[in-house]
Amino acid sequence: xxxxxxxxxxxxxxxxxxxxxxxxxxxxxxxxxxxxxxxxxxxxxxxxxxxxxxxxxxxxxxxxxxxxxxxxxxxxxxxxxxxxxxxxxxxxxxxxxxxxxxxxxxxxxxxxxxxxxxxxxxxxxxxxxxxxxxxxxxxxxxxxxxxxxxxxxxxxxxxxxxxxxxxxxxxxxxxxxxxxxxxxxxxxxxxxxxxxxxxxxxxxxxxxxxxxxxxxxxxxxxxxxxxxxxxxxxxxxxxxxxxxxxxxxxxxxxxxxxxxxxxxxxxxxxxxxxxxxxxxxxxxxxxxxxxxxxxxxxxxxxxxxxxxxxxxxxxxxxxxxxxxxxxxxxxxxxxxxxxxxxxxxxxxxxxxxxxxxxxxxxxxxx
Numbered sequence: 001x002x003x004x005x006x007x008x009x010x011x012x013x014x015x016x017x018x019x020x021x022x023x024x025x026x027x028x029x030x031x032x033x034x035x036x037x038x039x040x041x042x043x044x045x046x047x048x049x050x051x052x053x054x055x056x057x058x059x060x061x062x063x064x065x066x067x068x069x070x071x072x073x074x075x076x077x078x079x080x081x082x083x084x085x086x087x088x089x090x091x092x093x094x095x096x097x098x099x100x101x102x103x104x105x106x107x108x109x110x111x112x113x114x115x116x117x118x119x120x121x122x123x124x125x126x127x128x129x130x131x132x133x134x135x136x137x138x139x140x141x142x143x144x145x146x147x148x149x150x151x152x153x154x155x156x157x158x159x160x161x162x163x164x165x166x167x168x169x170x171x172x173x174x175x176x177x178x179x180x181x182x183x184x185x186x187x188x189x190x191x192x193x194x195x196x197x198x199x200x201x202x203x204x205x206x207x208x209x210x211x212x213x214x215x216x217x218x219x220x221x222x223x224x225x226x227x228x229x230x231x232x233x234x235x236x237x238x239x240x241x242x243x244x245x246x247x248x249x250x251x252x253x254x255x256x257x258x259x260x261x262x263x264x265x266x267x268x269x270x271x272x273x274x275x276x277x278x279x280x281x282x283x284x285x286x287x288x289x290x291x292x293x294x295x296x297x298x299x300x301x302x303x304x305x306x307x308x309x310x311x312x313x314x315x316x317x318x319x320x321x322x323x324x325x326x327x328x329x330x331x332x333x334x335x336x337x338x339x340x341x342x343x344x345x346x347x348x349x350x351x352x353x354x355x356x357x358x359x360x361x362x363x364x365x366x
Contacts, residue, residue, distance in 0.1 A: 009050035011058050015066045024052060025072035028059050032077070050088075057084045078197045078212045083135040085111050085128075100124075136293070149220065152195065153227040155186045157270075162277070163224060164284050164304045169209045173201070195220060218291060225285040228278075232266045234259070242290050246297055246314045248346070250364055257350065258359065260286065265357050275354050276325065283308040283323035283352075321348040326360065 002020040014021050031039060041049045058066050062081035067073045085108075093103040104124035108131055112119045117134050119127050156163065169187070176191045178184050190196040191209065195216065200208040211217035225233065237256045244252035269278045287310040290299040296315050303309040307324040346366050353360040 009048075009054055011051060011055040012063065012066055014051075021070075022048075023070050024048070025055065025059075025067060025070045027052075028056060029072045029075050029077070031056070032059070050090075053086070057086045060084050076198045078194055080194075080212065083115060085131065085135070087111075104128075149223055150227075152186070152190060152193075152220075153224055155189060156224070159186050161186055163221075163281050166210075167301060167304065169196070170202075170206050171209065173198075173205050173207045176207070214291070214293065218288070221285055221288045225282070225289060228282065228285070229264060229267045232263045234263060237263070238286070238289050241286075242292055242297060245290065245312055245317065245319060248314075248317050253348075253364075254362060257362065261352075261357075261359050275357070279323075279352065279354065279357075280304065280308060287321070287323075318345040319348060320345050321350070323350050323352060325354055326351055 002018060005014055005017075005019045008014060008019075011021075041052065043049055059072070060082045061084055062079045064073075064079040087104070087107050091103075092100065092107060094100040101124045105121065105127055108124065108127045109119055112131055112134070115135060117131070119130055119134075121127075122130070155161075171187055176188050178188055184192070187196070187209070191198075195211065196209040197212045198207045199210045202208075211220065222235070222238075226235075237259045240252065241256040241260065244250075244256060264279075264282060269275055284301060284304055287299055287301055287308055290310075290312055291297060297312065299310055299312045301308070301310045307322050309320070309322045312319040312321060344366075346364065349361075349363045350359060351361040351363075352358075
């Protein structure tokens with residue numbers, strides 16, 4: 001008979017001691033798949049809140065072996081390791097504002113040591129912000145670099161796969177697990193290696209695939225941009241282009257956009273694809289590269305049919321942008337028509353000359 005533990009709220013120790021555990025991992029999975037940013041566990045004392053939070057910690061740290069036989073182990077989930085900041089306020093002294101700040105600082109230092117990081121002593125809010133940034137920098141490229149991206153890029157090139165198709169990628173589920181290595185093509189390979197994960201399953205046995213998280217997707221796409229352009233684009237220009245939108249600096253935007261376009265003229269285009277097809281993919285990758293968690297800027301691609309239209313949001317500004325091929329006036333009208341709900345937006349139409357491989361005109365209107 002399993003022991004009933006009432007004096008511990010540590011998931012790992014309960015599982016490893018084979019004590020009785022009431023499976024609540026169904027709710028862990030619901031939280032993990034939810035798009036909500038915050039959750040409040042509003043339950044009475046001794047209701048299992050601390051144990052549930054500790055279970056979340058083990059889950060996000062990728063400790064899959066602890067969840068054997070539990071409900072969540074039957075779900076389609078990529079067991080990756082994420083950094084977790086777990087603060088137990090039972091151990092926080094709060095006799096005064098000063099003691100609270102100091103006690104929280106000690107707690108944050110303990111978390112930092114778990115990840116071999118060092119925090120400078122400061123106020124607790126600043127230490128928390130610093131800890132988040134340090135953890136982000138530490139884990140940003142960890143998962144991506146542990147895979148085999150160059151092989152994937154060569155497969156993309158060999159199969160002539162248009163990366164824009166990854167925006168809405170649906171395949172038959174049975175195709176994801178081929179019978180032999182000889183039948184392993186790009187998409188099943190990306191799924192088998194964890195670069196893609198199942199997001200939705202339809203009744204027709206079709207599955208929708210996407211990257212498991214923002215970090216993997218952004219790193220994959222920016223490195224693919226380097227690969228497709230033979231490292232001709234200076235990544236610093238991408239950073240400053242992004243930063244110009246954050247600052248709403250038109251002059252800086254034009255400067256670094258032109259620098260990127262000039263660099264692209266140095267790239268030899270594969271004879272198997274058209275100039276337009278090449279630039280459609282490059283403009284798509286540039287649009288995706290503008291997203292940044294650190295700078296709090298997001299980029300959402302809206303259309304990739306004949307042009308590449310996308311929406312960029314910063315904390316203070318909204319932009320609707322289009323890479324197009326000579327339809328400048330029509331594009332501005334179209335962007336405005338498609339975004340009547342967007343207020344105080346700036347419209348940027350970048351008209352590109354495919355023959356000269358340079359910008360013909362950049363029009364910016366508020």
